[in-house]
Amino acid sequence: MFAPRLNRWLTALAALLLASALLFPLWSVSLIAPQYPEGLGMYIWAHTVTGVGANDLQNINGLNHYIGMQTIVPDAIPELAIMRPGILAMSALGLLVAALGRRRLLQAWALALVAAALVGLVDFWKWEYDYGHHLDLEHAPIKVPGMSYQPPLIGSKQLLNFTATSLPATGGVLAIAAVVLAAGAAVLGGGATQPTPSRRAPEPRAARMSDDAPVLTHR
Amino acid sequence: MSVTRRTGWFLAAASVVATVAYGFACAPASKQAAGTIGAADAASKVYVAPGQKDEFYAFLSGGFSGQVGVYGLPSGRLLKIVPVFSQFPENGYGYSEETKPMLETSFGNIPWDDLHHTALSQTNGEDDGRWLFVNANNTPRIGRVNLATFETEEILQIPNSGGNHGSPFITSNTEYTIASTRFSLPIPQADVPIADYKKAFKGTISFVKASEPGKMDVAFQLLVPGYDYDLARAGKGPSKDWMFFTSYNSEQAYEKLEVNASKADKDFIAAVNWKSLEACATAGKGELWPANYAHNVMDEFTRVATTEFKKQVRVLTPASCPNSIYFLPTPKSPHGADVDPSGEYIVAGGKLATVIPVHSFAKIQKAIADKAFETAVDGIPVLKYDAILAGEVKDPGLGPLHTEFDGKGYAYTSLFISSEVVKWKLGTWEIVDRAPTYYSIGHLMIPGGATTKPSGKYLVAMNKITKDRYLPTGPELAQSAQLYDISGEKMKLLLDFPTVGEPHYANAILASKVQAIQKKFYSIADNKHPMATKSEPETGVSRSGKVVHVRMTAIRSHFSPDNIEGVQVGDTVLFHITNLEQDWDIPHGFAIQGATNAELLIMPGETRTLKWVPKALGVYPMYCTDFCSALHQEMQGYVRVSPVGSSVPLMANTVKAQGQAARAEKFKH
Numbered sequence: 001m002f003a004p005r006l007n008r009w010l011t012a013l014a015a016l017l018l019a020s021a022l023l024f025p026l027w028s029v030s031l032i033a034p035q036y037p038e039g040l041g042m043y044i045w046a047h048t049v050t051g052v053g054a055n056d057l058q059n060i061n062g063l064n065h066y067i068g069m070q071t072i073v074p075d076a077i078p079e080l081a082i083m084r085p086g087i088l089a090m091s092a093l094g095l096l097v098a099a100l101g102r103r104r105l106l107q108a109w110a111l112a113l114v115a116a117a118l119v120g121l122v123d124f125w126k127w128e129y130d131y132g133h134h135l136d137l138e139h140a141p142i143k144v145p146g147m148s149y150q151p152p153l154i155g156s157k158q159l160l161n162f163t164a165t166s167l168p169a170t171g172g173v174l175a176i177a178a179v180v181l182a183a184g185a186a187v188l189g190g191g192a193t194q195p196t197p198s199r200r201a202p203e204p205r206a207a208r209m210s211d212d213a214p215v216l217t218h219r
Numbered sequence: 220m221s222v223t224r225r226t227g228w229f230l231a232a233a234s235v236v237a238t239v240a241y242g243f244a245c246a247p248a249s250k251q252a253a254g255t256i257g258a259a260d261a262a263s264k265v266y267v268a269p270g271q272k273d274e275f276y277a278f279l280s281g282g283f284s285g286q287v288g289v290y291g292l293p294s295g296r297l298l299k300i301v302p303v304f305s306q307f308p309e310n311g312y313g314y315s316e317e318t319k320p321m322l323e324t325s326f327g328n329i330p331w332d333d334l335h336h337t338a339l340s341q342t343n344g345e346d347d348g349r350w351l352f353v354n355a356n357n358t359p360r361i362g363r364v365n366l367a368t369f370e371t372e373e374i375l376q377i378p379n380s381g382g383n384h385g386s387p388f389i390t391s392n393t394e395y396t397i398a399s400t401r402f403s404l405p406i407p408q409a410d411v412p413i414a415d416y417k418k419a420f421k422g423t424i425s426f427v428k429a430s431e432p433g434k435m436d437v438a439f440q441l442l443v444p445g446y447d448y449d450l451a452r453a454g455k456g457p458s459k460d461w462m463f464f465t466s467y468n469s470e471q472a473y474e475k476l477e478v479n480a481s482k483a484d485k486d487f488i489a490a491v492n493w494k495s496l497e498a499c500a501t502a503g504k505g506e507l508w509p510a511n512y513a514h515n516v517m518d519e520f521t522r523v524a525t526t527e528f529k530k531q532v533r534v535l536t537p538a539s540c541p542n543s544i545y546f547l548p549t550p551k552s553p554h555g556a557d558v559d560p561s562g563e564y565i566v567a568g569g570k571l572a573t574v575i576p577v578h579s580f581a582k583i584q585k586a587i588a589d590k591a592f593e594t595a596v597d598g599i600p601v602l603k604y605d606a607i608l609a610g611e612v613k614d615p616g617l618g619p620l621h622t623e624f625d626g627k628g629y630a631y632t633s634l635f636i637s638s639e640v641v642k643w644k645l646g647t648w649e650i651v652d653r654a655p656t657y658y659s660i661g662h663l664m665i666p667g668g669a670t671t672k673p674s675g676k677y678l679v680a681m682n683k684i685t686k687d688r689y690l691p692t693g694p695e696l697a698q699s700a701q702l703y704d705i706s707g708e709k710m711k712l713l714l715d716f717p718t719v720g721e722p723h724y725a726n727a728i729l730a731s732k733v734q735a736i737q738k739k740f741y742s743i744a745d746n747k748h749p750m751a752t753k754s755e756p757e758t759g760v761s762r763s764g765k766v767v768h769v770r771m772t773a774i775r776s777h778f779s780p781d782n783i784e785g786v787q788v789g790d791t792v793l794f795h796i797t798n799l800e801q802d803w804d805i806p807h808g809f810a811i812q813g814a815t816n817a818e819l820l821i822m823p824g825e826t827r828t829l830k831w832v833p834k835a836l837g838v839y840p841m842y843c844t845d846f847c848s849a850l851h852q853e854m855q856g857y858v859r860v861s862p863v864g865s866s867v868p869l870m871a872n873t874v875k876a877q878g879q880a881a882r883a884e885k886f887k888h
Binding site for chain 2: 054055058059062066141142
């Protein structure tokens, strides 16, 4: 079965949006405290973690040592090494799916994308859990019984004197949009549009397959 | 008895009536002295709410404190003290090994001076907010404060000078800052009888290159008659190639000046064409004289100051560079020579004069062209007073000193003896307002008042005497400034605020110009200090003969190392401490018991060195002095000092098993 023209465009768009997410940070975690009115912040990219300000990451690590949190060392997070090639591969696959126009392929790709996104979020949450809970209490100057320091996945949380706010950043919004588009294209299947009576003669393959997809033209 | 009671009632009633009557008669007069407004109204004009910022930075000279006080206007809140010519134990300036050379002179290391005047750098006649120049009166020097860091970064000694009072006034594109001699001297110095003053004593007017940081230099000096040179101002607009210097003691008295230097009817303003002098110097005119004067520069990247002694200076004379200096006769020991924003009027403040004379630049040019000379002194033409006078402000009050401008056509002159500010109109010379000051005003200042674009909103009076204005503090009372609102027709007193040292002159600038260039910390990556330690694993101790070098780091909330052993009595221990922080407002301090100098305040990314010579064996504590964090009190350590020849090995517990660097290593794999 073939996807209609609009869905193929949507698929291509989703693939491109996905790739463009690499140009921006995926997630942001900002920290505000009385003595940091200007705030500290981190950006989580597909391939690294950076500070919002020039030295924010260093300063966040410096503050985290009080509670015995592990130092955030981007090179020590293996996912950051594979996420960028993974996204690029998914993006390339998406373009291929759009070019081939096979509906089954589109559905498979979209499903894989949704699954990857969920895995990514769960993994991110696990890292947050790990940083927030696995504290070096032997050397931590500040120990608050029962306190853990896991920032939320989305939203705000008070962690001692800091309000931590975690939100998708530009890249995250683009990636989410890509997933939603891909899923939409796959789920909506055919009927979103009228079959466009081509102004030009249909390509041979499309013409051949059009018999197989009467439902697309009748919905 | 009844008589007594009646008398009592009568007295009570009478006193009530008297009090009420007195209150009615006198309350308005005593509460509302001339030039003041209602307290609530004034308070609201200077009130800067918590969290809000002032509109202007004001830099008030600290006089005999050798420092600069930085205040916010209109609140009058003290923001910072910048040490320039004086050691400052509060942050180790002049005590740390890196900053000691800033106070070097040909006389040795001098830990104090008398800082009189300020001058902000200018571009096209406007304050640009890059640097503040200040003068040292006693041992002639000019300092440059970087307004990105509020630190003194350069000091140049002035050779052939006694009493650098007429300084550091600046030309309209910061080409030159100037230094002129208050005390004439035998130049070059010589062993001569003081009675030979007239014959042997001279003054100098020096032009110091100012436009490039780290490259201040006496470009040329002009040898002038042995008067006392006082204040100066550069021209602007049409007069921008000129500089105007007041002088007194044209009588050339050398004793009892109070009487002997006040005899002449007129003294002189020296009008100097610095462009012409510059051309003469470039052409190699005059002579190179041997000299010995210090040039101290704080390197931007090592943050270590070094001293270079300069060995010669170019000296010009009026004869070797003709048409470069003229004398303008000016009544009675003038103090200020202030140029209005248009550059046309030069206002003199004759301390003992009964008028404020105003010279016209256009008329000066014409008088020079017409050779309208009264006489000549040492080959310097003296222009005819009537030929150059634009007008006189009559009956201004007593002791006119210094004038600034509001950019709206008015001038404001301080009057020391009658203790007031008088406002008058340029062109008509009529007095339009006067306001008392409390008491004995010296200089006054309007933000941008010395530039082509004054901001005529506030005026600050700097007073010499405060008597009953503040809670008394023993024989020495608070020095003080007063803030006036000059936005309307009448001056209104808004605020008194105490100041550091004795402010002579000041500058103020729109805060946004200085805020925009603020440095928040020094980049550790750019730290080129030879003993910089950029991570904890690099810290340690080493010995070279009797000198022990401690390479130490500070980061919240520990030093690395924090225990040192193997130091011996009489060793010279140099603590080279690098602050590893890269965050705003996180300096660390360092102090150790028995250090005979001061503490260190180390800015983020900076390295500073404290010298310590332990005199007796024992264990000595050291600690962070700047409350840096919740565990600041824990930021401490010990140095064990053993007898000379002890076998205790030199060691330090460089922090390897804790701290974030170590943790980073641990979690990497």
